[in-house]
Amino acid sequence: MALDTLDLSVLAVVAILLAAYFTRGTLWGNSDDGVTVARGSSRDLIEVISANEKKALVLFGSQTGTSEDYSHKFAKEFQSRFSIPTMCGDLADYDYENLNEIFTSVDGFQLIVFLMATYGEGEPPDNAVEFFDYLENECEDLSTVKFSCFGLGNSTYEFYNAMGKRTVSTLTEKGATLIGELGLGDDGRGTMDEDYMAWKDGLFDVLKDKLSLKEHDLVYEPGIKVEESSLTVLSPEVSLGEPDSKYVNPSEDDLKSHKLGPFDHTHPYLAPITASKELFNSETRHCVHAEFDLSDSNLKYSTGDHLAIWPSNSNEEVAKLLDILGLSDKKDIVIKISSLDPTVHPHVSSPSTYESVIRHYLEISGPVSRQFVGSVAQFAPTEEAKALASKLGKDKELFHKEVTAKYLNISDLLHVLSNGAKWTTVPFEFVIESIAHLQPRYYSISSSSMSEKQTVHVTAVVEQERYPNVDKVVTGVATNLLLNIQQAQNKVSDSKLPVTYDLAGPRNKFEKFKLPVHVRRSTFKLPSNPATPIICIGPGTGVAPFRGFIREKVKQVENGSNVGKAVLFFGCRNSNEDFLYKDEWVDYSKKLGDKFELVTAFSRETAKKVYVQDKMLEKASEINQALNDGAFFYVCGDAARMARDVQSVLIKIFVAERKVTEEVATDMVKNLRVLNRYQEDVW
Ligand code: FAD
Structure with a gap:
């Protein structure tokens, strides 16, 4: 009996469903780009x-x-x-x-x-x-x-x-x-x-x-499956931490896309860092200026945008975690990671190796969560470790005292819990699913797309904290990577680096100082009319986008535009230690003349600490006049205190200069925000 088209299509659907059922976890296991068959199919x-x-x-x-x-x-x-x-x-x-x-x-x-x-x-x-x-x-x-x-x-x-x-x-x-x-x-x-x-x-x-729901004890149910494979690190299809599957064993099309993109938060561009330098003059504190060359890509940015840098973890942290999990000897074994649930996306390229997963995909250095401690207890290698982990998971105060206040990360914590005994019983599925995935870090671009069309500059203060009674330097992932690159590129021999990195990257793809990046559009923008005056408040690395703004003004003047005045309030500790781009401002002043004014506040040079907010008050009438004349007001940097204080100071200025109540002054600031004349880029 002949089958008609409808029968054939019904059979085809049944066949697909049966195949899907019997191959659960493999057919819809994540494809190389991490997208499952069911996920995204409708x-x-x-x-x-x-x-x-x-x-x-x-x-x-x-x-x-x-x-x-x-x-x-x-x-x-x-x-x-x-x-x-x-x-x-x-x-x-x-x-x-x-x-x-x-x-x-x-x-x-x-x-x-x-x-x-x-x-x-x-x-x-x-x-x-x-x-x-x-x-x-x-x-x-x-x-x-x-x-x-x-x-x-x-x-x-x-x-x-x-x-x-x-x-x-x-x-x-x-x-x-x-x-x-x-x-x-x-x-x-x-x-x-x-x-x-x-x-x-x-x-x-x-x-x-x-909802009359019944609660059970929490037992880990894997949503993914990790299987060791006979492939080796030499097998071309194995991801060794390439930013995404297009960089592993690339096809002709992928090679084309390495230049053409589109580059975004799922597919970064491997940008060469063509120049970098130290901006601080200090034994213990660092700030890196780095220039990323986008000319071989079709990536574009505009002044005020953000650059996302995709970091990887330090050699020391990777080794510590591999060690406490008992995986040091197996670090190069290839593992296949597949999804057991078509709606779960493992966020990890597969096949890969234990080491690559830990180095490139997991947030292993930062603070650890109380929930993690509670749930890792079920895999503890000893009864004592299990009891301690469960106790810490339940007791907020104890957790704060013993874990948070000591800046323990995951490997430190596992070490403390078990007194060094290896946690070989933790399923790697649990490691992948319970540890947050490593995220790109964002930086306010400190160049101008008008003066540097194809190069993006960033200004990153290096996160290294030394705390009393903590026997390690607490480090940030991306900024210490940038410091390592800066020192290697400039051949600085500094034995004091608290952490080191594999700068060559997977299959040496990051060699000659490349890092995966993408550009994120921002709404932090100069006024469309160059003649509009601007007031910029940017202490510390908050000065980054304003360097871009001022460079743009210089270019506009060179192009014959009529530019409005830019007043930049910059603050740091000390004029000899952390005065970012100290020499450049002199140069910009020469080029911009009275169209540029730099107002500095050094908090540690006088008995009384002086901040940008104090300098704003000193310049109250000028700020008020400029805003009356249509100036745009910009704030960049620390969200925790500075941005709020700056807003309060501006309200104070309006109260004093415009002789209005605090309520009216507050509305005036709100109104500036609505008109997009008060913009913030804070973090
Ligand atoms: P992370 O690894 O993210 O660590 C964050 C902090 O946690 C660090 O202070 C680190 O010391 C601390 N830490 C590490 N381990 C522990 C632990 N176990 N327990 C407790 N604490 C721990 N920054 C700039 O310097 N310049 C810029 O221009 C800039 N622009 C930005 C723009 C935007 C829109 C945003 C959102 C952020 C911006 N930042 C900027 C901040 C930047 O994105 C990063 O957050 C910063 O550089 C730290 O990144 P990191 O990877 O070095 O630190």
Whole structure:
């Protein structure tokens, strides 16, 4: 009997489904670029949820990856504690027209949880823009939706956790029901982890009550599978930490894309650092100026944008973690990492090696979370280690005293817990899934796209802290990598480097000082009319984008433009130690004449500390006059205190100069922000 077209297509679908069923975990294991077959195959939420038999959904709005990491953590724990199959998804991956039908169409569907970061001046992260657009402009009814929400924000910013709050208000306005309370994670106070834990534990209690969910002990259920392979590090298909699959064993097309891009947060450009130098004059503190050459790519930037640098971990930290996990002898063994769940994306190229995964994909040097300690307890090599880990996981104060205050990272902690005994029983799946993935670091570009079209400059202060009673130098990953490159490039022999790096990179691809980078557009921009005056407040490395602004002004003058005056307030400790680009400003002054004024504040040169805020007050009438004349006001640098203080000082200036109340002055500053004449680039 002949089969008609319909029969054939039905058979084909059945065959695909059967194949998918019997090859679970391999067929939809992550392909080289980390994208699973099911994930991304449809933008229809109900289709994906139903096909994967999920009963709860965690959606993240994430700019730098933190919210994404918390979402995966939450989805895993929720699934494990309540035996509810939970899917974690990127807000940008789906359409939301049928959001209100999920609860009625998917049998037994329980809850949607949003983890929502706030970006910049209270804006949604890039991946959440369309979601909010739909919610606010098209969506009419969400009355069947039950949801919970945790916002990730920073209380030093004016619009603290604006997007978490907006998620709750918009959804409830459309009739959705909020379960539990909105959680507010605060990076500004450094309490994100504890805020998350408190919200999550509170929510679990509410869920047990409101949704009658039964809670189980937390047992690790892997979402991925790690298998050792017979391939070797010489096998061309093995990733040794290349930034993405296009750099491993590249095809002709990939080679073309190495120049053409597009380069973005998933595919960085391997940019040569053509020049670098030390900017500080100090034995113990460093600041690196580095110039990235983009001329062999079609990457473009404009003045005020950010450069994202993709770091890798130091030799010392990689060796420490391999050692305590008992993996030092196996570091070069090739492992295949596949997904057991088509909706889980391991974020790690496969096949790879134990060492490459640890060096290039995992955030191993930073602070460790209390949740990690609690969950690693189940794999402890000794009963004592298990008891101590469980205790630390439960006791916030003890954890703070014994872990946070001692600046322990993951390997330090494992070492302390087990007294040096190796943690050979920790599944590598757990290591990959429980440790946050290594994120690019952002830098305000300190060059001008008008004067340096194809070169991007960054100005990075090196994170090295020496604390009393802590027997290590606490180091930042990316800035110490830049310091290593700067010293190697300039042949500085400095035996005092606290950490060293594999500068040649995977298969020597980073040789001659290359690093993976991408450009992130920013809204921190000069006025479109060069004649508009500007006031820039940039202490420390906050001066970075203003160097770009001033270089642009110099170029504009050379091109015959009429430029407005630029006043730059710069502050540092000491004019001989950390006065960034000290000689360059003299040069710019010569070229710009009375169109440029540098106002300096040195905090450690006089008995009374002097900051840029003090200098602003000294120049109150000039600042007020310039703003009356239409000047733009810019602030860059430390978000924690400086940016807020600067705003308060400007309010004070308005009160004094314009003879208005504090309330009116505050509104004037707000108004400047609305008009985009008060811009911040703070971190
Ligand atoms: P990380 O590895 O990220 O460490 C962060 C901090 O944690 C460090 O202080 C480190 O000492 C500390 N730490 C490490 N281990 C532990 C531990 N176990 N326990 C507790 N603490 C620990 N920076 C600049 O210098 N110049 C710029 O122009 C600039 N522009 C920026 C623009 C934007 C938009 C943003 C968001 C940030 C900007 N930054 C800038 C900051 C920059 O992105 C990095 O955060 C900074 O350089 C530190 O990166 P790192 O990898 O060296 O440190």
